Amino acid sequence: MIGFRREDDEIEYLEEVEYSEEHLEDDLHKVIHSDPRLVMGTLTTRENVVLGSKLQLPTGKEPDLLVCDKRGTLTTIEFKRDRSPRSAVTQLFDYASSLARMDQDEFFDLTDYESLEELYGAFDHEEDSEFDIDDFEREFTEGLESPQLMLVAYTMTDDVRRMTRWLRDAHDLKINCVEFDYYEKNDAEMFVPTIIGADETQEIKEQEESPKQKKYRRFFGEVLERFKEELPGVTSRSASSDSWLTIPAGHTDVEFVWHFKGDPGDKEFHVVMNFQFDESAQNEEMLETMQSAIEDRSLDISGEIHSEEYGSSGYTRLYVKREVGPLDDALEDEDLKVWAVDRLVEFHEQLTPVLNEELQ
Known part of the structure; x- marks a missing residue:
């Protein structure tokens, strides 16, 4: 349970429930699509925009969500409303390999943005005047070739934890799992995400700095x-x-x-x-x-x-x-x-x- 106190000092409680009992996978999709910070918050302090949802790649596959931050970092996200099957990791690899075969023009033909310039313009860059569109394009191109991968589920199974840890440690692959606790009472809901592997992913990024x-x-x-x-x-x-x-x-x-x-x-x-x-x-x-x-x-x-x-x-x-x-x-x-x-x-x-x- 989670307790929170209001101004009158009364403590109210939210009880944890299994998300999949009352929600479809599309519900989780809509929540994170409306605000990617729910899962991206501790991986980056930067602003993120959604490039597209269920975009059909040349292979016919459809990643749940593609997100880009103001530095051009591309993240592919897959959702599971309950337990994470190991096949979900294979799905992420499939999406990444399909993206790697595309050039910029092919990619933007699929997204909600028409060009790299339009995507760059979606962010306020006054905070970081040293980082120009050439830097953004370099980061984005690298991300298209090897995007950051993310699996979001209510419960992350032990085999998926083990597999993704090995991929980060042995192969420097930027892959993270986000497990969340879900609480509800009446019309109130609370999502409490935990990012698994954030420290290792950060170390991989630091090597590239x-x-x-x-x-x-x-x-x-x-x-x-x-x-x-x-x-x-x-x-x-x-x-x-x-x-x-x-x-x-x-x-x-x-x-x-x-x-x-x-x-x-x-x-x-x-x-x-x-x-x-x-x-x-x-x-x-x-x-x-x-x-x-x-x-x-x-x-x-x-x-x-x-x-x-x-x-x-x-x-x-x-x-x-x-x-x-x-x-x-x-x-x-x-x-x-x-x-x-x-x-x-x-x-x-x-x-x-x-x-x-x-x-x-």
């Missing part, structure tokens, strides 16, 4: 561990090779971010609070609320507060910043690392209560 990506991972790995010591339980996230790292704020449409900005030899480091609601008016309102709270409540936020609208969706953010210079300097700058952790701790401790009040 460029020197610059390894530098980002090293820096964020250090500051993230210090942040976890300061505020235990806030995040279980691992460091990434992106020029930014997000930290949850407790609400889907709000996040904290550490972010390197600027040219390779002239970097700034930002500590950010992003507002990413669907309505631009709400993003503007939340920004103004936070700015007023900092001023009216005399919150203990160090440094000059900057704010802006960003992207094409009306998102807003507030942030503090610090000059860095070359990325190599940041790796050895102990003062910067202390500053980065202290500022994010301040943001989280001071601004999260205001956020909770507004979104209650």
